[in-house]
Amino acid sequence: MPFLIAGAIKQAYDVIVVGSGAAGGQTAYTLCMEGARVLMLEAGRNYTPATETPMFQTPEQAPLRDAVTPDKNFGFYDATVDGGWQVPGEPYVNARQDDAGRFDWWRARMLGGRTNHWGRISLRNGPYDFKPYSRDGLGFDWPIDYDDVAPYYDKVEMLIGVYGNNDGLENTPDSPPGVLLPPPRPRVSDLLVQQRAGRLGVPVIAGHRAVLTRRLDADNLPAKLHPGNAEAQRILRDAMLRRAACWW
Structure with a gap:
């Protein structure tokens, strides 16, 4: 993907995508795979x-033994390069400091946006999460429900590679067979917690994270994600072959 400055843009584009985070990145990917000329703007x-x-x-x-600083809100190893909880000129990210109305909003001023900070945690919202008002009388119901977005969860999990198990838990939707990668083997401490928690009726399961425990298929x-689009399949196949598994 070439990087352009404003004065160097000479051609016309079909679509302009603002932001390169999870939403912008997926939108640009989908449009490009369908042959659209896409210009992505990143602050x-x-x-x-x-x-x-x-x-x-x-x-x-690390400097200061990885202590938090105004420039590195999570310490020296924080990947943020120009963002955080406080961004000059953007007071709306945390304008209210009172407990009743406080709302902190992380801004990631960098290529990839907050995908640099998500910890690869890849959970699905369950049916209850889409209808909180109907179920609990709190918040607002979404105009869509889980069944509307389930096929897109499937596609994203196959595209990025998410490990985990289908545990059949309430409001924790399972993925279709063959979509999830196998989770890493549990550590002894994990097994001990699982054993003790099981006696109390508390399930302990493997997390769902976007880490490749084996090479993608x-x-x-590619044919499942882009049926009938040979060029998109070729591009995705090449990208998947370049991604190595993370051995635990």
Whole structure:
């Protein structure tokens, strides 16, 4: 994807997408795969995790021992480059400080937006989450329900690679067979917690995270995600083949 400055834009585009976070990124991906000419506008700068994010280091090795600072709201290893809880010129992110109306809104001024901060936690909202007012008398009901978005959950999980199990729990929707990757083997501490919690009737399950515990099925997934679109299938297949599994 080429990066352009305003003065260098010479051609016309079919669609302009504002923001490169989860919503903007998925929108641009879908449109590009259908052949649209897409211009993405991002308020922040380019960001390359491989070269800009310290990895495999401990807090003791960081400046100030990884203490929180105004520039790094989560410490030195925070991936934010131009954002956080306080953004100059954007007081609406946390304008009210009283307990009743306080609302903190994280802004990520960088390529990828808040996808740099989501911890790869990939949970599905359940049916109850879409109708809180009807169920509990609180908040507002969504104009859609879980069944409307379930097919898109399936597609995203196949596209990015999400591990987890189908546990059949209330308001924790299962994925169709073959969609989820296998979770990593539990640690001894996980098994002990699961054992003790089970005696109390509290289920302990593997989390759902976008971490590749095995290589994505590049031979079959592209055709499922982009049926009838040979070019999109080729692009996605190549991308999947370049992604390695994370061995635990």
